[in-house]
Amino acid sequence: MGELQGLGAALSEAERTGVEIIAVSPDSNEQSQKVADGLRLSYRFLADRDLAVTRRYGLVHPGGGPDGRDVPRPATVVVDRDGVVRWFSVTHNVQVRPDPSDVLRAIRGL
Amino acid sequence: MTAGWLAALSVVVAAGAAVAYAWLLRIALVRNHPEGYVIAFAVATMLAALAVRRAKRRRWPAWLALAFSSLLLVAGAWYNFVGARVPGGPTALRVGETAPDFTLSDAAGRPVSLASYRGQKPVVLVFYRGHW
Secondary structure (H helix, E strand, C coil): CHHHHHHHHHCCHHHHHHCEEEEEECCCHHHHHHHHHHHCCCCEEEECCCCHHHHHCCCEECCCCHHHCCEECCEEEEECCCCEEEEEEECCECCCCCCHHHHHHHHHCC | CCHHHHHHHHHHHHHHHHHHHHHCCCCHHHHCCCHHHHHHHHHHHHHHHHHHHHCCCCCHHHHHHHHHHHHHHHHHHHHHHHHCECCCCCCCCCCCCECCCCEEECCCCCEEEHHHHCCCCCEEEEECCCCC
16 A cells, blocks of 8 residues: 555646556455545555456466465556556565656656 | 663664564655665674673573564564565566556446546556455
């Protein structure tokens, strides 16, 4: 969640309305809503319960969750108005997420 | 520095690093350098070892500090270099190619499709592990 908050804080008001930040996880809608409410964020939280989308993106970490559950590899993707991937970052350590300034640079460079 | 003070300093460095990391997690510079806490635990362990060497009469504070800091060092190093590791490998992402389209439900149960943003606004997709 630190990444989402860092990103939100780094974007200017104008930028925040001009970009859609979508958070995808296997969490159910209920759980996502709790997270969204708790953090008072205006991001879209989407539920990828069976990891179908995560799999389509090649981002599954097999057995990486508790009970050996499959989980997503944390990643950030910047997609432009034409639906084209312009920048992405996949982490090698769950504690580490891309620097908001790197994401910002990618957004501002669109 | 006496053994007592060294032992105390060791505990302050170790506990302080753990607390500081947790507390400052929101700051990218802190969060993205978890090896920092491993280094701090290593420093604390060295301070405690020094305390054990110097202790003449009351030895238990030095040994306690050594146990505390080395425990944090082992646990912290294991977590940072093993437990928190995410495997590498290719993704389906290619810069310059269209992002795979999808439709998923949002928190209100409404379907949201990535393609619907085309011609509207850029999208930042953040894949995260979720909470359990």
